[in-house]
Amino acid sequence: MKKSKSRIVFEIFNIILMVVLIVLTLYPILNQLAVSLSSNTGILTGEVKLLPIDFSLDTYKGLMKESKFWINYKNTIVYTVLGTVIGLFMTTICAYALSKKRLVGRVVILRLIVFTMFFGGGLIPTYNLIKNLNMLDTIWAIVIPGAIIPYNVLLMKTYFEGLPVELEEASSIDGLSQLGFFTKIALPLSKPILATMTLFISVAYWNDWFAALLYLNDGDRYPVTLYLRNIMMGATMASQTGLNIDASTVQSVPEGIQAASMILVIVPILCIYPFVQKHFVKGVMIGSIKG
Amino acid sequence: MKKSKKKEKKPGFTGIKELGTSMKKNTTLYIFLILPIIYFVVFKYIPMFGNIIAFRKYVPGQSYFGVSWEGFRYFEMFLKDEAFWNAFKNTVVLSGISLLICFPIPIIFSLLLNELMQKKFKKVVQSVTIIPRFLSVVVVVAMMNAMLSPSTGIVNRIIEYFGGEAIYFMNDPFWFRIIYICSELWQFVGWNSIIYMAVLSSADQEQYEAAMVDGAGKIKQAIHITLPIMLPTIAINLIISLGNILNIGFEKVLLMYTPTTYETADIIQTFVYRIGLMGANYSYGTAVGLFQGVISLTLLWMANRITNKRWGCGLW
Numbered sequence: 382m383k384k385s386k387s388r389i390v391f392e393i394f395n396i397i398l399m400v401v402l403i404v405l406t407l408y409p410i411l412n413q414l415a416v417s418l419s420s421n422t423g424i425l426t427g428e429v430k431l432l433p434i435d436f437s438l439d440t441y442k443g444l445m446k447e448s449k450f451w452i453n454y455k456n457t458i459v460y461t462v463l464g465t466v467i468g469l470f471m472t473t474i475c476a477y478a479l480s481k482k483r484l485v486g487r488v489v490i491l492r493l494i495v496f497t498m499f500f501g502g503g504l505i506p507t508y509n510l511i512k513n514l515n516m517l518d519t520i521w522a523i524v525i526p527g528a529i530i531p532y533n534v535l536l537m538k539t540y541f542e543g544l545p546v547e548l549e550e551a552s553s554i555d556g557l558s559q560l561g562f563f564t565k566i567a568l569p570l571s572k573p574i575l576a577t578m579t580l581f582i583s584v585a586y587w588n589d590w591f592a593a594l595l596y597l598n599d600g601d602r603y604p605v606t607l608y609l610r611n612i613m614m615g616a617t618m619a620s621q622t623g624l625n626i627d628a629s630t631v632q633s634v635p636e637g638i639q640a641a642s643m644i645l646v647i648v649p650i651l652c653i654y655p656f657v658q659k660h661f662v663k664g665v666m667i668g669s670i671k672g
Numbered sequence: 673m674k675k676s677k678k679k680e681k682k683p684g685f686t687g688i689k690e691l692g693t694s695m696k697k698n699t700t701l702y703i704f705l706i707l708p709i710i711y712f713v714v715f716k717y718i719p720m721f722g723n724i725i726a727f728r729k730y731v732p733g734q735s736y737f738g739v740s741w742e743g744f745r746y747f748e749m750f751l752k753d754e755a756f757w758n759a760f761k762n763t764v765v766l767s768g769i770s771l772l773i774c775f776p777i778p779i780i781f782s783l784l785l786n787e788l789m790q791k792k793f794k795k796v797v798q799s800v801t802i803i804p805r806f807l808s809v810v811v812v813v814a815m816m817n818a819m820l821s822p823s824t825g826i827v828n829r830i831i832e833y834f835g836g837e838a839i840y841f842m843n844d845p846f847w848f849r850i851i852y853i854c855s856e857l858w859q860f861v862g863w864n865s866i867i868y869m870a871v872l873s874s875a876d877q878e879q880y881e882a883a884m885v886d887g888a889g890k891i892k893q894a895i896h897i898t899l900p901i902m903l904p905t906i907a908i909n910l911i912i913s914l915g916n917i918l919n920i921g922f923e924k925v926l927l928m929y930t931p932t933t934y935e936t937a938d939i940i941q942t943f944v945y946r947i948g949l950m951g952a953n954y955s956y957g958t959a960v961g962l963f964q965g966v967i968s969l970t971l972l973w974m975a976n977r978i979t980n981k982r983w984g985c986g987l988w
Binding site: 503512560589 | 700704714730800801817890941
C-alpha cells in the first residue's frame with residue numbers, strides 16, 4: 382500500500398522524536414560516567430559531556446580509599462540478598478495460595494491485602510511499631526517491613542492463575558501432594574514471573590534509602606544509597622550557607638567521587654536488567670491485561 | 673489490578689463449616705498463608721490501628737496505642753497551623769500538575785511508539801526508556817543536582833551559551849515544581865507506557881484493516897478504535913492515580929527540598945516527617961497523616977464510583 386505524504390512526514394518526525402527521547406534518557410547517566418572517568422581539573426572546567434575530559438581513573442582510585450563507601454556498599458549487597466530471598470519466598474507462597482480459586486476465604490484475604498495498598502499506618506505509627514519491636518538499628522528493620530509488596534502479589538497471583546488447572550488434577554491422581562506439585566511443577570513453570578519478581582524485589586531493596594534513614598543510626602550499617610545521599614547533602618550544603626543539617630552525617634566530597642559512587646550504584650542494576658527485561662515486559666503485560 | 677467480579681461465597685459465620693472442609697483439603701495452601709497473614713497483620717494492620725494516637729496522647733516507651741484520650745485536639749492544632757496549610761496547598765498543586773502532565777504523556781508516548789514501523793527500533797526505544805524506573809531516587813536526585821548545578825551543570829551551560837544567567841534551580845522555589853515534574857517524566861514515562869503498549873498490541877488488527885477499507889484516516893482510527901480499546905485501562909489507572917493523588921513522591925521531595933524552597937516544596941508527608949517524627953510531635957504528626965489518608969481513601973472511592981457509573985469499569 383502506498384503511504385501518503387503526510388504519513389511519511391509523520392513517520393520521520395516520530396523517528397526523530399524517539400531518538401531525542403533516547404538521548405534525553407541516557408544523557409544524565411552517560412554524563413555521570415564521563416565525569417567519573419575525567420581528571421579533577423577536567424571536571425572543574427564544567428565541559429564534560431558525553432566523553433571524559435583528560436581521561437583518568439583518579440576518581441575511582443580516590444573512591445577506593447573511602448572505606449565508608451565500601452562498608453556501605455557491602456551492607457547494600459547483604460540487605461539486597463537477604464531481602465530478596467525473604468521477599469521472594471513470602472510473595473510466592475502468598476500469591477500461590479491466593480491463586481487457587483477453590484480456597485475458601487481467599488477473596489476476603491485478597492481484599493484485606495489490596496486495602497493496604499490504599500490505606501496504611503502512615504509514617505509515625507509504622508516507625509513506632511519498629512521501635513516497639515526493638516528492630517531499630519538492626520538489619521531486620523531494613524529487610525522485613527518491605528518484604529511483601531501487594532502489587533507484586535497481585536502480579537504473581539495472576540500468573541499462577543494462568544497455569545492449567547488440569548495439570549494439578551492430573552498430578553494429584555498420580556499421587557503428587559500439593560506441596561510436591563508446587564515445588565516440582567508449578568515453580569519450574571513459573572520461571573518468567575520468578576525472574577521478574579526477583580528483579581522487582583531486589584531493585585527495591587538495592588535502591589532503598591528511606592528505611593535506613595528512618596531506622597538506622599549507626600553509619601556502619603548504612604546502605605550505599607544513604608552514603609550517596611549524605612555526600613549529596615554535603616555538596617548541597619557547600620553551595621548554600623546557614624543550613625541547619627546535622628554536621629556528623631554530612632561530608633564534603635568532590636564531584637568526581639560522587640559521580641563514581643553513583644555509577645557503582647547503578648552498574649549492578651544495568652547488568653541484570655537486560656537479562657530479565659524480556660520476561661518482565663511480558664509478565665507485566667499478562668498481569669495488566671488479565672488484571 | 674482489577675479484582676475479579678466473580679461472585680464467590682464469602683465465609684460468613686455460616687461458612688465456617690465450609691472453611692473447615694477447605695482447610696482439611698488444602699492444608700498446605702493454608703500453611704502457605706500463615707506467614708504472609710502474620711506479616712500483613714503486624715506490619716500493615718497494627719500500624720493502621722496505631723493511627724489511634726491521632727486522638728490519644730502518645731508517650732514514647734509506654735503503650736503503643738497511647739495513654740489518654742485527647743479527642744480532636746491535635747486536629748484542631750494543625751488546622752490552625754499555617755505551615756500545614758502551606759504543605760496542603762503544595763501537595764494539591766504538585767499532584768494536580770503531576771496528574772495533568774504525567775498521566776496523559778505515557779498514553780501519548782505509547783500511541784507514538786506503536787506507530788513506529790521498525791520493530792527492532794521500537795524495542796530499543798522501549799527498553800531504554802524503561803531503564804530510569806530502576807534507578808534509586810537518590811541517584812535521580814543526585815543526577816538532577818549535577819545536571820542543574822550553577823557552576824558545572826549542562827542546563828546552565830546552555831543558558832549561559834545563549835547569554836542568560838545561571839539559575840540556582842535547586843534552591844529556587846519557582847523552579848521546584850517544574851524540575852520535579854520533569855524528573856518524574858524522565859523516570860516513569862517509559863515504565864508507565866508498558867501497560868498501554870500491552871493493550872495496543874492486543875488490539876484486533878482486522879478492525880483497523882476494515883476501517884482503512886472504509887477510508888478512515890489514522891486520526892479517525894485512533895478515536896474510534898484505539899481509544900475505546902484503551903479506555904478501561906486508562907480509567908483504572910486514573911482511579912489509582914486519584915487515590916494516590918496525595919501520596920506523591922515523598923522520598924524525592926525529601927531529597928530535593930531545602931528550607932529555601934519549603935514555600936513550594938513542603939508537602940504533607942515531608943511536613944509529617946519533619947514536624948511529627950523529627951520534632952517528636954508524634955500524635956500531631958499522626959493526626960496530619962491520618963487526615964491525608966482519609967482524604968485519599970475518599971477520593972479513591974469517589975473516582976471508582978464515577979468510573980463505575982460512566983464506563984462500567986472500576987477497581988471493585
